[in-house]
Amino acid sequence: MFSPSNVEAEEKRSIEAYCQEHQIDGLLQELVEGLLRDRPKTTAKVHFAHIIRLKLMKDEPCSEYEEVVKAAEVPGHLLKNLFEATKKITAEIVPRETIRLIIQETLKLLSCDRVSLFIFDRRINMLVLNASNLEQPSRVQPGQGIAGSVFKTGQTVNIPDCYQDARFEQTFDDQTGYRTNNLCTMPIIDFEGECMGVLQAINKLDAGSGGFTSVDE
Structure with a gap:
């Protein structure tokens, strides 16, 4: 069942596991986590990014994709385009x-x-x-x-x-x-x-x- 809190918790665990596996610690870990975790936490339309990013991070198919599309009431191809645009924008922004x-x-x-x-x-x-x-x-x-x-x-x-x-x-x-x-x-x-x-x-x-x-x- 789609749940923003569950998605965020799983994403947090995945990010921490990745940092440990690749020996990313201290200051650089804060940078990595900050860039990848800081996202708006409001509507289902926004939370699709957490799910898809999590699955891509694990190189796994996104089984929740259809459920997220339904919750957001946005065509799937538009969600994909939006996600790709979001990745490009956030990758360029470092406060x-x-x-x-x-x-x-x-x-x-x-x-x-x-x-x-x-x-x-x-x-x-x-x-x-x-x-x-x-x-x-x-x-x-x-x-x-x-x-x-x-x-x-x-x-x-x-x-x-x-x-x-x-x-x-x-x-x-x-x-x-x-x-x-x-x-x-x-x-x-x-x-x-x-x-x-x-x-x-x-x-x-x-x-x-x-x-x-x-x-x-």
């Missing part, structure tokens, strides 16, 4: 306060000097860079530099000595006078296996540190 919190907490958690958060904006096909040392965000193309490469490959890149690594682009350091000694760049993956952004920690602060460790990753 500014959330970005600020992620950067602030990552600085403390990883004990580093700077943090950059790249969020992919599908409207312009660019990574929007928000950094702890920038007042305004800037843009990076997918594939550009280390962050763009991590976005395309979905693989973490941990560089203990940037100036000894050919992948490191020194232009920013040359322009600002800041020296990037080491960095750790990690992809942010959504429930469909797509990269939605990149988190980059710069210059580990621990005394005598040779850079970021596997624990930091």
